[in-house]
Amino acid sequence: MFETLIVQPFTNILLMITMVVKNFGVAIILFTVLIKLLTYPLQRSQIKSTQKMQDLQNDPRFKKMKEKYGDDKERFAQEQMKLYKELGINPFGSCLPTLIQFPIIIGLYQAIMKAMATTPFELLNLERLVYPFLDVNKILPIQNQFLWMDLGQPERLNIFGIGIPVLTILVVLTSFVQSKVMTPPSSGDGTDQAAAMTKSMNLYMPLMMGYFAYSLAAGLALYFLVTNLITIAQYAMMGRVDWSKMFSFGSNTAAPSVVRGPSSGKPSQVDKSSGIRIIETTGGGKNYDADDVSSASDAKNVESEAKPVKPSARSATKMQRPKRKR
């Protein structure tokens, strides 16, 4: 079913592109770009939904609700749903696009795998996937040579007799950047489990991808590279990439203690007495960061409990959000 609905059409489209451009490497790049463009609206909606959910975790109302109903799970769930409704958040908003994208991504991967037939058995399976209206004789065999790479073999660039895995290095680098841009900045203090896991993931995932790029066929490594680059570009286009912090190898949650306010461009400051971050606006008024206080009625309560704000990567990205005036 999956093969007929997803993998077979994808494989045939990939083969048709190969027939037109006469180069399998270029076809992989074009096909990956095409699929990523088609799934871009889904990814965009997923990113936005994820962001909304993350923001909610820091909403004082949510925090308050958690404190109040934390022990009563049923009530907490009810209140949570109410809050979702009030704020217009669809709790499945980030899951659904991911679920829809998942078979497409798997199909894309499998189509590339199948088109790169390197053994007679794989060639037989590929021949059987080709639609009857396509002349299999014009398509097969596929020329696997792209630049210095044999796309059917693990890639090495031979320089003075030394095989350098250029594609592997590029995959590791772009996987690292991609994991950085995709990781939502943590609002925690960096010692919680989620933050530690994220940090580990950011380190190990590129290494794992590198291992696969090193040992699998170059065609797949090329696909990994193109996917990474497109994902980074998509996040960048949505204004979600902070290049200045990209290559800081410190804690993922670490951020400059001073961030620039959205309208004044002046640095925000931390109120020493309360620990609440204050961002100056052009009108001269003061905005309290929504993480710390969201309304005047809450402010008193929060102020009394507030602890000094620890540096957070989140600070840098939440500048775009509207602040409530006191």
Added chain:
Amino acid sequence: MKKKSLIKIFVLLLAAGILSACAAGPRVATIPGITATAEAVYVSYGPHIYKATGFEAEKLTEAWRFPVKPNVNAQINAPALIDGERVIVGDFAKVLHVLDDKTGAETTNFTGATGWYQAQAVRDGDLVIVPNNDKKIYAIKDSGEIAWTYETKYAYLDNVVVDNGLVYVAQQDKKLVALDQTSGTEKWSVDFTGALPSAPLYDPDTKALYAGGLGRSVSAVDAITGKLLWTSNADGRLASIWGTPVMVDGNLIVSDEKGQLIAFDPKTGAVRWNIEGSGKTMAGPLAIPGGVVVVTEDGTAKAYKDGALKPTWTQSISYEDKKDIRVFTTPILADDTVIIAAQMDRNANVLLVGFDLNGNQQWTFSPQK
């Protein structure tokens, strides 16, 4: 162990799991390679090559396996060359191994190629000629020194054929090429209508080469001059041909992907008879005395003998309670035994079955994990 370390291990395992799932199954889908002598059968599959002996028993005995400890990066699927007391076989880690036939221990190896080996090596005088996935054919001296190489645009999938001082090569670029045996220089090449995934048949009587492929036709070529003698698609009946044709009693017999058996006049290409296919078939036909055996992918073996257009015998390959037995490898004949290699357990295991020429099962062999 610290909490952080546990988290790191968990993340690593999770990432490995996800990525392994993406690359599920064997890294490269292949089929078993088989070779046999009167005393032993050699099967290359997965991470090992196995030697099995004891044809008199119902179950063969594993004499040895190489390597003893499996290397996941070194699949072995090429049929072995039995070269006197040596067994020569290439793997997917780009190594051509020379093994001691008695013990299975490696005596030497050749690491000069840069691609996988999936074709059988051929002995020619003091040279071993072996095609590789790096798009080259290597002629290697016994000393391990390369005598010559020949390069093309596509990976080589099957063995070469040597005769008349020439090396005949079926190529994926739709060409049949003849190389000089001593220098590797190209003597002639003939264009075919499709890629040629299997070795050509050389018939010393007609001094012609016969080959078919994805072009859904079969052609005859003069083995000395390279002149194309004839091409036939059997009036459009032929599907893709994955196996080498065979010559039986003056008939050139071809089996195609639909399982059809078509007999041609080797001199003119005229169709003499045609047997309808009974299932998808990748394996080529096997010539047996007075007939031919063909095995469909579902593991049904049929023998046609003495010009009969109905099978003389039919056997379904079975083993214990296995239900997913599939056959893609061309069977071989050794000492009047038809040996069929099947894949089972979702391609994780190999099964060998031996039949006598009357279709009676003689023995089975499946290596222990």
